[in-house]
Amino acid sequence: MKKPVQLSKNVYLIDDYDLKMEERTGTYVLTEDRVTLIETSASPSIPFILEGLQTLRISSEDISYIIVTHIHLDHAGGAGLMLKHCPNTKVIVHPKGARHLAEPSRLIQGAKAVYGDKFTELFDPIVEIAEDRLIIKGEGDTLKISEKLTLEFLDTPGHANHHLSVFHPITKGVFTGDTAGIFYPQIYREGIEFYLPTTSPNQFNPEKMLQSMNKYKELGIERIYFGHYGMSENPGEAFRQVENWLDVFISEAERVFLNENQREKLVENITINLYNKICSHLKQQGLAEDHPIYELLYLDINVSSMGLADYLTKLNGGKH
Numbered sequence: 383m384k385k386p387v388q389l390s391k392n393v394y395l396i397d398d399y400d401l402k403m404e405e406r407t408g409t410y411v412l413t414e415d416r417v418t419l420i421e422t423s424a425s426p427s428i429p430f431i432l433e434g435l436q437t438l439r440i441s442s443e444d445i446s447y448i449i450v451t452h453i454h455l456d457h458a459g460g461a462g463l464m465l466k467h468c469p470n471t472k473v474i475v476h477p478k479g480a481r482h483l484a485e486p487s488r489l490i491q492g493a494k495a496v497y498g499d500k501f502t503e504l505f506d507p508i509v510e511i512a513e514d515r516l517i518i519k520g521e522g523d524t525l526k527i528s529e530k531l532t533l534e535f536l537d538t539p540g541h542a543n544h545h546l547s548v549f550h551p552i553t554k555g556v557f558t559g560d561t562a563g564i565f566y567p568q569i570y571r572e573g574i575e576f577y578l579p580t581t582s583p584n585q586f587n588p589e590k591m592l593q594s595m596n597k598y599k600e601l602g603i604e605r606i607y608f609g610h611y612g613m614s615e616n617p618g619e620a621f622r623q624v625e626n627w628l629d630v631f632i633s634e635a636e637r638v639f640l641n642e643n644q645r646e647k648l649v650e651n652i653t654i655n656l657y658n659k660i661c662s663h664l665k666q667q668g669l670a671e672d673h674p675i676y677e678l679l680y681l682d683i684n685v686s687s688m689g690l691a692d693y694l695t696k697l698n699g700g701k702h
Contacts, residue, residue, distance in 0.1 A: 386411065386434045389613045390553045390605070392531075396434030397611075398427035400456055401504060403678060405567055405611045407456050410557060411438060412550075414528035416446035420548060420557050421609055424459035424505045431460075432467060442467040447517075447525065449533075451559025452545040453479040454582070455493050455505050457609055462486075462509025474517045474525065476537070479544035483511045496583065496688060519546060538598075540591025541580060547598070555605030555613070561594045562617075563624040564610040564682060568675045574667045575616065577623040578660070580682065581631055586689040588628055595621055610682075631656060635690035639698075645691060652687035653680075 384404075386394040392413045400407035400423045409431050410420040417440055422431065435442060445468045450458035453475065461473050461483060475483055482489050486508045494501045519525065521537035534549040541560040548557040556562075563579045570576070579591065598606075599621065606614045614620050635652050642648045657680055665671065 383430060383433055385437050387612075389607070390555070393550070393553065393555075393607075394434075394438060395607075395612060396431055398423035399430050400424060400427055401681070402426075406678065407609060408611050409434070410607055411435070411440070412527060412531075413438065413440070414531050416527040417444050418447040418449060418525075418527050418533075419445060419464075420449045420607075421451060421457050421559075422448060422460040422464050423457065424455050425463045425507050425509070426460075426504065428460045428463050428467070431464065443470055445471045446527070447472055447474055449474040449525075449546070449548060449557075450479070450483075451547060451557060451561075451609060452476065452542045453482050453489060454542065454560070455489060455508070457559060458483065459489070459493075459505050459508055462511045463507060465511060465515060466509070472515055472517050473511055474519050474546075476544040476546045477518045477520050480513075480516050480518050482544075483516060484513050486510055492584070496685065536594075536597055538594035539585070540587055540589075540594045541582070542585045544585075545594075547594070549601060549603075550605075550607075553605055554601075554603050555607055556598050556601065556603050557607040557609075558598065559609045561591060562598060562606055562608070562620060563627075565606070565608045565612055565614050565620065566675060566678075567612045568678075569664070569669060569673070572669070574664065574669055575614075575619060575623075576664065576667075577614075577620045577627075578682065579624045579628045579631060579686070580610070581628075581686040581689040581693070583685075583689040583692045586693050588632055588693075591628065592625065595624070630659065631686065631690060634659070635687070635694055639691070639694045645695075648691050649684070649687045652690055653684045656687065657683050 394411040412418040538547040
């Protein structure tokens with residue numbers, strides 16, 4: 383396991399090895415007076431988080447808060463298990479997400495629909511969180527974690543209706559979860575700066591996503607801390623690419639939707655078409671055809687295609 387990476391003063395990133403992949407999902411550690419984690423990934427990631435904290439010489443007993451940007455299992459699925467190691471910790475969640483952490487049966491059902499027979503391997507166990515350990519935060523709320531730092535919360539739907547973002551005024555950065563898309567540091571190190579929207583089921587809404595990104599722009603941010611994965615100091619380029627690819631995602635999905643009646647084939651064809659477009663783009667940028675990032679890209683695009691299919695089905699009155 384690699385060591386946590388320091389991104390800025392008192393901000394560290396632990397690789398959660400989500401889905402057994404490096405640089406897929408991360409946990410941010412804010413080493414302020416009241417130590418705060420942002421995201422836990424799923425339960426199989428908890429040993430990696432604990433090891434990362436040990437490397438930083440942070441006791442799990444000293445963690446004050448865990449913030450989950452939203453309740454999808456790759457961001458919050460491990461929060462209940464993590465609390466077993468953190469007796470003094472409260473979990474901060476969006477108002478629309480709290481009840482699902484306290485009673486996670488619908489979360490489990492939704493993840494099984496997406497991941498099928500891989501669910502147990504990827505996500506078990508999902509541990510419910512007692513209501514007295516949950517703190518609800520919404521638009522405009524704050525959290526003081528040191529004399530110098532008060533975090534600010536934003537309601538940022540688009541990827542999910544239960545989505546918070548967290549503004550870090552000292553670094554002028556925002557922890558955007560999935561609302562501002564995905565960053566791929568694996569190819570950034572090779573000179574290719576690349577971002578994609580994430581449109582996973584089942585609350586994806588492109589209009590809300592664009593409105594939420596406009597909130598980030600209005601803050602004049604200088605950094606984006608992505609749920610997947612790592613930090614970008616070029617938010618303008620991230621927004622531009624995510625908005626451009628969002629147009630491509632919608633138009634391609636609409637084209638397939640008009641010509642395919644069966645849901646399984648609809649998702650498959652959207653996935654193939656988008657994957658081919660993205661691979662072609664990256665190869666034009668000089669990325670090798672055998673680069674391991676293509677495996678991760680296919681996974682991301684497949685899940686996004688499920689959300690696109692859901693969105694278009696709802697838009698058409700449930701008919702398809």
